[in-house]
Amino acid sequence: MSNEDYSLSRALQSAWDDNAVLSLEQKQLIHQCLPEDVIENDILVAPQGEEQLDKLQRVLAACDEITKVEVAGGEGWLNNTGRVFPNAIRSYIHRAATYFHQLDHTLPEEFVASLVNGIIGTGSHIATLNYDELLYRSFMGTALFAPGNHLLDGFQNQFSEQNLVRFRPASQGYYLHLHGSPLYYTDDQGNIRKTNLAGVNDLIGHSSTHLVLTHVAHKAAVIASSPLLRAYWLALEEAMAESDGIVLLGYGGEDLHLNNLISRYFREKQVEIVVRDKPEYHADNGGGAAALWKAKLGVNNTYLWRPQGILEHREWQWQRN
Numbered sequence: 334m335s336n337e338d339y340s341l342s343r344a345l346q347s348a349w350d351d352n353a354v355l356s357l358e359q360k361q362l363i364h365q366c367l368p369e370d371v372i373e374n375d376i377l378v379a380p381q382g383e384e385q386l387d388k389l390q391r392v393l394a395a396c397d398e399i400t401k402v403e404v405a406g407g408e409g410w411l412n413n414t415g416r417v418f419p420n421a422i423r424s425y426i427h428r429a430a431t432y433f434h435q436l437d438h439t440l441p442e443e444f445v446a447s448l449v450n451g452i453i454g455t456g457s458h459i460a461t462l463n464y465d466e467l468l469y470r471s472f473m474g475t476a477l478f479a480p481g482n483h484l485l486d487g488f489q490n491q492f493s494e495q496n497l498v499r500f501r502p503a504s505q506g507y508y509l510h511l512h513g514s515p516l517y518y519t520d521d522q523g524n525i526r527k528t529n530l531a532g533v534n535d536l537i538g539h540s541s542t543h544l545v546l547t548h549v550a551h552k553a554a555v556i557a558s559s560p561l562l563r564a565y566w567l568a569l570e571e572a573m574a575e576s577d578g579i580v581l582l583g584y585g586g587e588d589l590h591l592n593n594l595i596s597r598y599f600r601e602k603q604v605e606i607v608v609r610d611k612p613e614y615h616a617d618n619g620g621g622a623a624a625l626w627k628a629k630l631g632v633n634n635t636y637l638w639r640p641q642g643i644l645e646h647r648e649w650q651w652q653r654n
């Protein structure tokens with residue numbers, strides 16, 4: 334398992350190459366929404382990252398807004414291409430997220446065991462920003478998903494905010510997929526449901542509104558448009574308010590909406606950052622790393638771990654002074 338396997342650019346390209354998801358015309362329209370200095374009009378090249386999706390998200394939102402004011406049977410503002418374009422974009426995003434669920438990798442057993450024990454021992458919550466097939470699969474069959482000592486994600490047949498109510502807070506935590514999952518879908522009756530890992534391929538082409546894959550400037554708006562994601566971010570605030578500290582595992586620090594919450598709830602609490610080593614972390618005899626993260630997160634107490642591989646981390650018990 335390598336970082337390249339889990340690169341967003343690879344997922345975006347894989348989805349782009351799936352002709353069942355995007356037509357040539359739709360690819361051309363998406364290209365018109367990308368920075369000219371990046372793509373250079375090569376229709377075979379997909380967007381390479383979230384920072385390139387600013388204009389595309391604005392076009393999607395504009396088409397959605399125009400559709401809301403159109404009257405059935407009346408003169409339309411959009412042609413047929415414009416009406417189906419938002420669904421095509423969402424299907425493409427879903428297909429890209431599905432890529433991560435099609436990889437044949439597992440987490441090391443020793444890492445999983447130490448993480449599960451750490452979560453149970455500290456009564457912690459779990460919140461993920463990626464599309465989280467690795468953790469989800471690893472937690473199956475463990476005490477975290479056992480009755481009476483488990484993580485709540487709001488699903489019991491279908492999603493409901495009521496299903497996030499913790500009747501035994503001492504033994505129940507949240508499992509929040511903050512940027513959604515390709516397992517989530519809305520059925521024909523408008524209910525939000527979750528398929529199993531084996532069923533994710535059956536959803537390819539689904540126009541998902543429960544995934545966040547866009548420029549950072551638009552993430553809060555995408556979250557607000559999904560009842561599921563709104564509920565998760567409200568639960569996240571509850572979890573943060575009651576927690577003594579937070580561990581940021583492999584987080585790049587670029588999601589401003591999350592940084593703002595960390596600053597609000599953990600300014601004077603312990604913040605542990607587990608990331609890969611970088612040359613810039615060694616400036617000022619290592620002090621540059623702490624200063625960088627304190628400034629980015631707006632907190633005062635940070636512990637920085639820089640393992641050669643993040644999966645080497647084993648200490649989850651807040652044992653430092």
